Ligand SMILES: O=C(O)CCC(=O)C(=O)O
């Protein structure tokens with residue numbers, strides 16, 4: 001018996017309407033990366049995850065995480081090679097993408113909680129820029145602490161300063177304009193490009209802290225990133241990387257047997273050669289971003305704060321992180337909260353990407369010439385997948401405010417090294 005008033009029926013009807021009007025010629029033009037993004041973005045019917053690599057399914061101690069959200073992939077959806085890290089956990093490489101390292105459950109539950117708190121309490125505030133600072137005059141304690149004190153506190157928009165030099169840009173989707181990869185030769189000219197601030201939007205209304213919190217999309221780490229030119233603005237100086245993040249990224253890099261990963265690699269490593277031999281000692285993170293993704297649409301969308309459309313609808317479209325002068329040094333990416341589908345392909349969007357299910361506590365390292373500048377993106381945050389160890393507030397009532405926020409959130413701490421160790425940018 002079909003219940004035509006039920007939610008599922010209504011969903012199915014909406015879905016049929018959209019597919020009926022779909023132009024098959026458009027789909028034909030999708031690159032393999034675009035087709036994969038479309039597949040995983042679909043709300044109804046939900047995407048089939050049997051092609052998604054899900055290494056947590058190999059680990060019995062993560063069984064409750066895997067079943068928590070009813071989303072699971074397969075442990076053999078891509079070819080992997082396991083290795084034991086220095087700390088005794090398993091790590092995996094993918095022969096298809098040399099330099100991609102997966103460290104499932106690298107962080108214990110306590111560390112995950114510490115990093116979630118750090119992201120919100122200590123990091124998403126001055127002096128670190130956030131997407132909200134572009135439009136709002138935020139208190140110096142940052143949006144999270146202001147929200148915890150009083151969610152009804154009103155935050156006022158930033159006014160356009162009439163004498164300020166703002167970025168003059170044609171309106172349009174910025175992310176479609178690919179920037180030129182940085183390297184040691186063009187660094188000087190890149191550094192001299194003028195980097196005026198992004199103008200605040202003129203139609204932003206005052207908003208309460210509770211309304212703004214779900215609109216927090218990113219907070220900068222280390223060297224200041226200029227979204228308008230997609231280049232670092234070194235003139236603003238470098239904010240030191242917090243020791244917790246630095247130590248964690250270094251221990252992730254040091255936990256990998258790089259010889260085992262790259263000894264047989266024959267790729268072109270550029271002018272400085274195969275620097276992996278020195279990463280154990282000289283890897284030094286100096287930039288990055290904390291991404292905040294919401295699984296739910298929060299109402300009150302009378303304007304958009306997504307001036308950097310990389311965060312539109314809480315997904316991250318296919319991109320290459322090519323603003324760093326060093327194109328081979330490890331990028332360390334930490335997943336916290338709800339699980340996500342991460343796609344990683346090759347040097348163009350024509351390579352079919354490998355879908356990987358990332359769960360809270362997983363660490364990904366992107367390194368070497370084939371991987372560090374590979375297209376990647378996050379087409380889907382898997383709703384209602386908060387791990388039981390983050391959802392439990394019984395033993396720790398103080399966690400409940402974080403738990404409530406994390407119920408609909410994924411945080412990604414994405415840490416990079418801008419300069420190769422031996423390169424002197426002459427910035428001091
Ligand atoms: O959220 C993620 O897992 C990836 C984020 C990312 O690729 C980026 O910030 O450049």
Ligand SMILES: [Fe+2]
Pocket residue numbers: 319320321376
């Ligand atoms: Fe990225």
